[in-house]
Amino acid sequence: MTLFRATIMDTTGDPFTGDPAESLLADQDGGLLVRDGIILARGGFGALRAAHPREPVTELSGGLLLPGFIDTHVHYPQIRAIGGLGMPLLDWLERCALPEESRLADETYAHAVAGEFLDGLLSCGTTSALVFGAHFTSAMDVLFDGALRRGMNVTSGLVLSDRILRPDLLCSPADGLAESRALIDRWHGRGRLRYAVTPRFSLSASEAMLAACGDLMLSADVMFTSHINENHREVETVAGLFPGSRDYLDTYDKHGLVGERTVLAHNVHATDAELAVLGEQGAFVAHCPTSNSALGSGLFPLRRHIERGVGISLGSDVGAGTGLFLPKEGLQAYFMQQLLGTDGTPLSPIHLLFLATAAGARALGIADRVGDFSPGKEFDAVWVKPAAGSTYGVNLVHASDATDALARTFALATPADVAAVWLRGEQVVLPAPGERIPS
Numbered sequence: 001m002t003l004f005r006a007t008i009m010d011t012t013g014d015p016f017t018g019d020p021a022e023s024l025l026a027d028q029d030g031g032l033l034v035r036d037g038i039i040l041a042r043g044g045f046g047a048l049r050a051a052h053p054r055e056p057v058t059e060l061s062g063g064l065l066l067p068g069f070i071d072t073h074v075h076y077p078q079i080r081a082i083g084g085l086g087m088p089l090l091d092w093l094e095r096c097a098l099p100e101e102s103r104l105a106d107e108t109y110a111h112a113v114a115g116e117f118l119d120g121l122l123s124c125g126t127t128s129a130l131v132f133g134a135h136f137t138s139a140m141d142v143l144f145d146g147a148l149r150r151g152m153n154v155t156s157g158l159v160l161s162d163r164i165l166r167p168d169l170l171c172s173p174a175d176g177l178a179e180s181r182a183l184i185d186r187w188h189g190r191g192r193l194r195y196a197v198t199p200r201f202s203l204s205a206s207e208a209m210l211a212a213c214g215d216l217m218l219s220a221d222v223m224f225t226s227h228i229n230e231n232h233r234e235v236e237t238v239a240g241l242f243p244g245s246r247d248y249l250d251t252y253d254k255h256g257l258v259g260e261r262t263v264l265a266h267n268v269h270a271t272d273a274e275l276a277v278l279g280e281q282g283a284f285v286a287h288c289p290t291s292n293s294a295l296g297s298g299l300f301p302l303r304r305h306i307e308r309g310v311g312i313s314l315g316s317d318v319g320a321g322t323g324l325f326l327p328k329e330g331l332q333a334y335f336m337q338q339l340l341g342t343d344g345t346p347l348s349p350i351h352l353l354f355l356a357t358a359a360g361a362r363a364l365g366i367a368d369r370v371g372d373f374s375p376g377k378e379f380d381a382v383w384v385k386p387a388a389g390s391t392y393g394v395n396l397v398h399a400s401d402a403t404d405a406l407a408r409t410f411a412l413a414t415p416a417d418v419a420a421v422w423l424r425g426e427q428v429v430l431p432a433p434g435e436r437i438p439s
C-alpha cells in the first residue's frame with residue numbers, strides 16, 4: 001500500500017444540479033491510501049497516517065493532486081495537424097485534417113503518430129479519453145495496442161465514411177461493419193480499452209452506413225460517438241442530404257444511435273427539439289471550446305443543455321482544438337460563457353474541475369471507476385505543480401482557499417506544470433522536454 005500526501009481536490013457531486021461548493025472535496029493536507037491501484041481510504045493525512053503508521057508515504061508537496069483529466073473528444077490522427085487557424089470547419093477539414101488523416105494508411109506512420117498522441121495525452125495529465133480514431137483498421141490496431149501497453153483508459157473506434165470525403169478515406173457499409181466487428185473482437189474489454197462506433201458525421205455517412213452503425217450498437221456493449229451541429233454550413237448540408245429527417249440528431253436517432261452510451265461532439269447550433277431528445281435519452285455532449293473558437297463555429301449554448309438535462313463534458317478536439325491540456329479547455333469554456341452575457345452560464349472553478357474530470361467519467365460510463373478519489377475507485381491522478389518561480393506558482397501560494405486555488409490553476413497552469421501522472425496506481429514515466437518515449 002502507499003499513502004499519498006498532497007493538497008487533494010476532486011468533485012464528488014454535480015455542480016450543475018447541486019450547490020457547487022458542496023460538490024468540491026478539498027483537503028489542504030490530505031491523504032489517499034492506495035493498494036493495487038485502488039483507493040482504499042481518503043481523508044486528512046494526519047488521521048490516515050495514525051491509522052496506517054507503517055505504510056510508505058509519497059509526499060507531493062506543493063501544487064494540487066487532481067483526478068486524471070478525461071478528454072471526451074480528441075482525434076488521434078490529427079496530433080500533427082494542430083494550429084491550422086483562419087478557416088471554418090469544412091475548409092479546415094479539406095486542407096488540414098483529412099490530408100494528414102490519409103497518411104495513417106501507412107502503419108509505420110500511424111505507429112509514430114499513436115506514440116506522440118498517447119504520450120501527449122499523458123504529458124497533459126489526461127488518463128482517460130474518448131478518442132476519435134482513424135479511417136484505417138491497421139492504424140486502430142496500433143492505437144489500441146499502444147493504449148493497452150500504457151494502461152490508459154481509452155475508448156475508440158474505426159472512423160466510418162462512405163461519401164463526400166477524399167476517396168482513400170471511404171469504405172463501404174459492409175466493409176465498415178466487418179472491420180468494426182473484427183476490431184471489437186480484438187480490443188473491446190481488453191485492459192481498460194473499450195470500443196466506440198464512430199461514423200465521422202452524417203455529412204459523410206449514408207443511411208446505409210448509419211444503419212450498419214446501428215447494427216454494431218446492438219451487437220455489443222460499445223459506445224457511440226460522432227459530430228453534430230458544429231457549423232452552419234455543415235448543418236445545412238446535412239439537412240439537404242437527409243430530407244426525410246426532422247433534424248441533424250434525427251439522422252443518428254432513427255438508427256438507434258442516441259442513448260446513454262452516446263457522446264456527440266459540439267452541438268453548438270442545437271434546436272430545442274434536439275436538446276429535448278438528447279436529455280430524454282440520456283445522451284452526452286462533448287463541448288470543445290478552443291476548437292469552436294479557432295474555427296469560429298459559435299458560442300456553445302451550455303445553459304440550454306443544462307436546462308434540458310443534457311450531460312456535458314469537455315473535449316480538446318485536437319487538431320482543431322489548440323492542444324491536449326484540458327484545463328485550457330476549461331478556461332476557454334469559462335470565457336465563452338462570459339461572452340454570452342445573459343445567455344451564458346457563469347462557470348465557477350468547481351464547474352471547471354468537474355467538467356475536466358468527473359463529467360467526462362459520466363459521459364464515458366466509467367464514473368464507477370474513475371473521475372474522482374472516492375474509496376473503491378481506481379487511482380488515476382495528475383499532480384499539477386507550478387514550475388519554480390512561475391507566475392502560476394506565485395498565484396497558487398497566494399490563493400485564499402481551495403476554490404481560489406482552482407481558479408488560479410485553470411487560469412495559469414500549462415502542460416509544463418504537470419509534475420506526475422498515475423494510471424491505476426502506477427506512476428507514468430513522462431517524456432522529458434524534447435524527449436519522446438518509444439511507442
Ligand SMILES: [Zn+2]
Nearest residue numbers: 075227265317
Ligand atoms: Zn472532432
